[in-house]
Amino acid sequence: MKDLNAVEVIEVSKSFGTFDALSSVSFDIRENEFFTMLGPSGCGKTTLLRMMAGFETPDRGSLRLHGRNIVDIPPHKRRVNTVFQSYALFPHMTLEQNVAFGLENLGWDRARIKARVGEILDRVHMGQFATRKPAQLSGGQRQRVALARALAPEPEVLLLDEPLSALDLKLRQAMRDELRSLQRDTGITFVFVTHDQEEALDMSDRIAVLGGGKVQQIGTPTEIYEEPVNRFVADFVGETNFLDVEVLEAADHRATVRTPFGRVIEIPAPVDVGKGDATLSIRPEKLSLGDQVEGIDFTAEVLQKHYLGGYTHYVLEANGTQLRASRRNASREGDTIAVGSTVHVGFVEHSARVLSS
Template sequence: MNPQRGICSLNTDIAVDARNVGKIYGAGAGAVTALGDVSIAIEKGEFFTLLGPSGCGKTTLLRCIAGFETPTTGTIHLSGRDITYDPPYQRPVNTVFQSYALFPHLTVAQNVGFGLKMQGTSAANVANAVERVLALVKLEAFADRLPQQLSGGQQQRVALARALAPEPEVLLLDEPLSALDLKLRKEMQSELKRLQTETGITFIFVTHDQEEALTMSNRIGVMSAGALLQVGTPHDIYESPVNRFVADFIGETNFLEGEVEAGQVRIGTGDLLGVDLDGQTGAVTLAIRPEQVSVTAADAQISGKIAEATYLGTDTHYTIGLSDGSHLVARVQSNSAAAFSVGDTVGVAIDAKAVQVLKS
């Protein structure tokens, strides 16, 4: 069992199995549905990310798994055991809180040992475990400090160590990196990945940052408005989004409206694109990644006019106005071809095989 090698070698056992979980706050006319009807199976040893904009229900789902919320409908199983109504302190699940929620009156070592102590572990064993976990997050030197004497990144590590120390079956992480600056966030991303690999613990990570989700996860569940839209590997989610929302949320995407015509799609400019239709008919939306659009000086399939050129170092972004008034964003390598400037008439070629066809 080697949990870090993608899903193929993952243990087939299910760690968390949520079935038809729904959460409604309030009752009657003022009721708010935070979670619709979500079913999800998270495998053991997996780094699973719940991704979605704020208010999409991802944190509610996490809190249901942690036990801070009781689902209005549905059940949650942990390693085959129904834990839907168990209190949080009876679940072998630990949480890294967005605010860290470190105990301000306890030292780093006491914070990290808190869970084990509450479980009734002997003092000597607690001390050993604390030492081991602090070494894992490289905070051995700070064992006797109080949380407020640490930097944000260090507090983050303490929160992580505290949640890992009792060796939970599942570790829940609620946007733990959102309070860190960019550089620290990048560091912690690889740190988290390393810790997950080393400990083999199932991680369920909640974030609204699509890049974070793509770089860290074995699988991603994209959520919106209390519903789970798509579950898949980062590759699946990026390359074959199921709908416009997912395509738009993950990475930059151009959307072109079109009509299926004789096995091809006629877009607004009147041009026909030979995309992989996958049996779809009628009005469709084409999702095209900017890197799948190439720009040439010569005439190509579609012609357009450069409306905006943004130099981004290795890449340049061109916003191209098409004849029907729609826009396409193309990302091309800066050094690949001659640079275009605003107003240039260019040819646009779309890598038709890479285009996703979504139902309109």
């Protein structure tokens, strides 16, 4: 028998008054996958998560959990748990009481609850604090307890609604590693919602980029970053340069284009790119400078320079077109390219991409 997907979203639409939050959205989430819904505010990602949890109902379409339609099943009867941004811990209860609360409501016997609470608190490295209350913990520790409480009933799917956004930078980075390890260790399907591109790229098996109530692209982190299918994805995920180009020929996912620098090159393109005006995307780190130049070669003036420790970022102008470039500072002396100087710039053809609108 073919394995079922953990979650199936089928032609889901949702409106709030005159605002269309979601429009005929469809995708599958695989069993044991760390799946991220990524997008700006208002794109529909949290609405989708709330539908999976049972807190919202679609106007049209259906959602399936391991093949079973769950649209009409109330939240407490779905084997789905949610980790909220606010943690939502009971302040008057100890950590072990917080984790045990849901298990008691499910009717687990006392011995089984005690064993499971101890096991799951140890798994999130909070066993030694079991008798403390939430007010005695740091933000990162409270987040671990919220995870433990959600994982304790052994849900089929764990929903995570921007759970790291309240933490400081270093703690967010540490918690990303812990979340990834937890997902691998438990084998539970994680569905993660965030607007933070770095979080999504770091943790996910696959990412769904949402914009305007629609799925713009689904793919692995590498596919989303290196092979965006349209301008929205290229612009939202990471930094990029957009150049106006003319497509001379297009076939078999390739396009021959004339660049603003007068060069004609052949580069990757989505299937719906035709002849005429188009947009070329190239990431700043794909541009090589000075003695590192390779591939297509042209000259540019250095307008600005920003030293950021490991990298130096540049604003360049070539034939009336501004570009951003990043160069790694491999030596202690840093970069010697000066503002106002003329520098050789290059890129290999396959690192650029022609985009659909």
